[in-house]
Amino acid sequence: MLGYRYPGDSRPLRIGNDAIIRSGTVIYANTTIGDRFQCGHHVLIRAEVTIGDRCVVHHKATLEGRIHIGDGVKIMAHVYVPSGTVIGSMVFIGPGTTFLNDKYPMRRAAPVEGPRIEDHVTIGGGATILPGVRIGRSAFVGAGSVVSKDVPPDTLAYGVPARHYPLPDDLSGGNLPELLLPQTDLWGAQSDDSWKE
Numbered sequence: 001m002l003g004y005r006y007p008g009d010s011r012p013l014r015i016g017n018d019a020i021i022r023s024g025t026v027i028y029a030n031t032t033i034g035d036r037f038q039c040g041h042h043v044l045i046r047a048e049v050t051i052g053d054r055c056v057v058h059h060k061a062t063l064e065g066r067i068h069i070g071d072g073v074k075i076m077a078h079v080y081v082p083s084g085t086v087i088g089s090m091v092f093i094g095p096g097t098t099f100l101n102d103k104y105p106m107r108r109a110a111p112v113e114g115p116r117i118e119d120h121v122t123i124g125g126g127a128t129i130l131p132g133v134r135i136g137r138s139a140f141v142g143a144g145s146v147v148s149k150d151v152p153p154d155t156l157a158y159g160v161p162a163r164h165y166p167l168p169d170d171l172s173g174g175n176l177p178e179l180l181l182p183q184t185d186l187w188g189a190q191s192d193d194s195w196k197e
Contacts, residue, residue, distance in 0.1 A: 004028045009047060016053065020183070028065070036183050036194075040077065052089065054181050054195065070119065072180045085114030090175045093117075094125030094143060101131050118153070120174030138174045140167060 003013035009029040016035035024042035033051045040059030052071035061079040070089030082101040101112040113132040124143030135151045142158025151157045156165040181195035
């Protein structure tokens, strides 16, 4: 269902060119998505979400609304992103990752504050990112980690709670465009070299 209407919506859903939207997906009105977007089955994208060009959101991911996502972002399956989250460009988010936006849910009437993920960050599968945490540019978060405090740029963070370590040389330099930008599918025969333009 595309452009799901709700009380108080103010503008229609906008999706750029060359999008692939798979069955079971619901995208609300008041959302803007760039060119060459692709999603898996049963994705939920609520209102007031902005998604840049060449982004992928895999199956059963939930974007709760009032989220900003840059260009070239790949969000794997079963990821939960709450309102107030900001994700930069060229970011990889592993499967089953959970972002949170409220330190004390249902216990105080405080405004929510989602995490801020800067450009070229990699987050391994099953990680949990706590409210208000900032993950700096080109940082790498290990799978299964619980990130409870800010991660400086170019830092390796892993563990429960995540601790900070020097980023190994072979993981530095940011995410590779050839792995994030082509819009190809394991189950399709297409190829995409347009990202090189």
